[in-house]
Amino acid sequence: MSPSPPTTAETVGALVGPFTLEGAIVKSLERWFPTYLPECIRQSGLAGGQRPEGTFGPPGAIYGAVDLEEWDQEVEDTAAAILVVIEEPDGAPERFESAGYSQDYKLTVGAQFFNDDKHVGRQGASIYIQAAMGIILQQFARDFPDLITEVRMTASPSVILADPDVRLQFTGQVSFEVCVCPVVIDSLGPAEPVPSGQLPPDWPTVEKPIGITVDAIEPAIPPSE
Numbered sequence: 651m652s653p654s655p656p657t658t659a660e661t662v663g664a665l666v667g668p669f670t671l672e673g674a675i676v677k678s679l680e681r682w683f684p685t686y687l688p689e690c691i692r693q694s695g696l697a698g699g700q701r702p703e704g705t706f707g708p709p710g711a712i713y714g715a716v717d718l719e720e721w722d723q724e725v726e727d728t729a730a731a732i733l734v735v736i737e738e739p740d741g742a743p744e745r746f747e748s749a750g751y752s753q754d755y756k757l758t759v760g761a762q763f764f765n766d767d768k769h770v771g772r773q774g775a776s777i778y779i780q781a782a783m784g785i786i787l788q789q790f791a792r793d794f795p796d797l798i799t800e801v802r803m804t805a806s807p808s809v810i811l812a813d814p815d816v817r818l819q820f821t822g823q824v825s826f827e828v829c830v831c832p833v834v835i836d837s838l839g840p841a842e843p844v845p846s847g848q849l850p851p852d853w854p855t856v857e858k859p860i861g862i863t864v865d866a867i868e869p870a871i872p873p874s875e
Contacts, residue, residue, distance in 0.1 A: 661838050661839060663750070663834070663835040663838045664750075664796075666832070668736040669714075671736055671757075671830060672736050674798075675714075675790060677793070678785055678789055678793045678794070679734070679782060679785055683708065683732075683781060683785065684708065686782075687706070690778075693780075694777055706777055709730045709732045709761075710730060711732065712732040712734070714734045714735075715734065718735060718812075718821055730761050730762065730774060731762040731763075732778065732782060733759065733762065734757070735758040736755055737757065738756060739754065739756075740755060740756050745836070746831075750836055750837065751831075751832060751834050751835075752799065752832060753831075753833045755828045756804075756828075757786075757826040757827070757828050758824070758825045761821070763819075763821075764819050771818065771819075771820040775822035776807065776809050779808075779822030780822075782822075783803070786826055787801055787803060787826075798830060799829045799830075800829040801827075801829075802827045804827050805825035808824075809823075
């Protein structure tokens with residue numbers, strides 16, 4: 651019996667682009683926000699009765715965006731919108747003989763937060779972006795070890811007024827450089843076309859559309875009474 655020809659999954663390997671990276675980041679943020687948000691609230695001294703009921707609940711949306719101004723206007727005023735922005739590649743790709751090409755990408759994560767009280771608004775934008783910082787630096791590469799080799803923070807969390815004329819919308823932001831390896835392994839590739847090929851199962855795949863509102867996660871701690 652002749653051996654079966656290699657499948658696309660065995661010979662193609664990773665084929666990674668900005669959308670793949672964006673989807674992976676969104677998944678990590680969705681997974682870890684219930685752990686990190688309450689801790690940021692606690693460290694900021696706002697746990698218990700020091701915050702209005704429901705002020706800093708779970709994000710109303712976590713999604714990819716072109717820039718930090720592409721926020722979902724349907725997100726409720728008391729809920730944060732977490733935006734993932736994959737910017738242009740940082741420099742030329744680097745090729746390794748055994749691992750193929752690696753590429754550094756610029757990443758900015760933003761937290762849009764709305765509140766009638768500008769002091770609470772600044773607090774909220776800061777707390778949500780602090781949580782995002784912790785998730786990206788401590789968990790993202792662990793969640794996707796076959797995709798991410800290094801994450802470096804290039805700008806610490808900051809909070810600005812999204813629109814100085816509208817003092818209700820605050821933007822927290824933090825920036826990173828993410829090293830993706832491999833982007834593609836050029837030594838691989840099927841010898842013949844495979845009409846009914848399959849996606850490589852060993853590499854991250856996007857399981858749902860990115861750029862849409864997602865279901866809110868359950869808060870890890872209840873609002874104060």
